[in-house]
Amino acid sequence: MILAWLRRGRRPAAIPIDAQLWRRATAPWLFMRGMSEVESQRLRSLCERFLAIKRFAGTHELAVSEAMRVEIAAQACVLVLELGIEWYDGWSDVILYPGQFMPEREVEDEAGVVHVTRDPMAGEAWLGGPVILSYEDVALAGDKRARVAGYNVVIHEFAHKLDMRNGEPNGFPPLHRAMDARAWKRAFSEAYEDFVRRVEAAERLPGRRGQAALDKLPIDPYAAESAAEFFAVGSEAFFETPELLAPAYPEVYGQFRLFFRQDPLARLKASRAT
Numbered sequence: 001m002i003l004a005w006l007r008r009g010r011r012p013a014a015i016p017i018d019a020q021l022w023r024r025a026t027a028p029w030l031f032m033r034g035m036s037e038v039e040s041q042r043l044r045s046l047c048e049r050f051l052a053i054k055r056f057a058g059t060h061e062l063a064v065s066e067a068m069r070v071e072i073a074a075q076a077c078v079l080v081l082e083l084g085i086e087w088y089d090g091w092s093d094v095i096l097y098p099g100q101f102m103p104e105r106e107v108e109d110e111a112g113v114v115h116v117t118r119d120p121m122a123g124e125a126w127l128g129g130p131v132i133l134s135y136e137d138v139a140l141a142g143d144k145r146a147r148v149a150g151y152n153v154v155i156h157e158f159a160h161k162l163d164m165r166n167g168e169p170n171g172f173p174p175l176h177r178a179m180d181a182r183a184w185k186r187a188f189s190e191a192y193e194d195f196v197r198r199v200e201a202a203e204r205l206p207g208r209r210g211q212a213a214l215d216k217l218p219i220d221p222y223a224a225e226s227a228a229e230f231f232a233v234g235s236e237a238f239f240e241t242p243e244l245l246a247p248a249y250p251e252v253y254g255q256f257r258l259f260f261r262q263d264p265l266a267r268l269k270a271s272r273a274t
């Protein structure tokens with residue numbers, strides 16, 4: 001009796017993903033460019049395990065289809081393709097809103113006055129809690145005609161999750177033993193300072209010229225918000241637009257390559273050469 005109950009209660013180790021669905025769900029995304037058939041199949045197996053350990057829920061009557069789960073799993077799992085699914089241990093829920101959501105937050109200003117804010121958000125990752133995503137924003141990155149290259153809310157929020165493996169997100173995830181923490185810090189702080197300067201210079205330009213300068217930046221200007229956001233936005237660029245990130249910030253690209261144990265730029269170049 002107890003055994004039967006235990007068996008029923010246990011989740012399967014993997015939820016199989018149909019080969020056709022896998023191809024359909026992953027074809028449009030930039031991060032899949034140049035991926036070999038072998039890598040794609042490894043990513044698929046990882047997603048099958050991801051789907052077995054994470055629960056998906058839609059809010060506001062959003063129906064979460066199998067294809068939606070698979071495309072989100074693929075983006076989440078590409079980050080840990082060479083790290084292991086254990087990097088996502090310790091939490092279980094992925095919550096989808098149909099569009100951007102506006103959580104009420106209490107923010108204390110410099111004078112100590114508490115304000116209630118409601119800012120629209122495309123995604124959010126909680127320390128030890130769920131990943132929350134606006135499905136409209138998820139779908140945008142997979143839309144060849146409408147997307148802004150390098151914008152990927154799923155990769156962004158799951159990068160925060162990796163950063164949170166050692167506490168509050170600060171752009172400093174737990175590094176591998178062979179990595180040099182000083183080299184990481186140097187690469188990221190120099191690039192971050194440079195990027196903040198470039199964003200500020202662009203914002204000082206009037207109207208359309210300012211916008212044009214922001215559009216020309218190698219990564220999303222949102223990266224200038226904090227070291228944690230620079231890491232998350234940088235991760236989006238590493239997987240989605242490595243051809244822009246690597247020449248702009250080669251040291252950061254090199255550290256990302258050591259951390260994720262992948263080289264999306266080499267992947268891309270090799271696929272173009274054949």
Ligand SMILES: [Zn+2]
Pocket residue numbers: 156160228229232
């Ligand atoms: Zn963020």
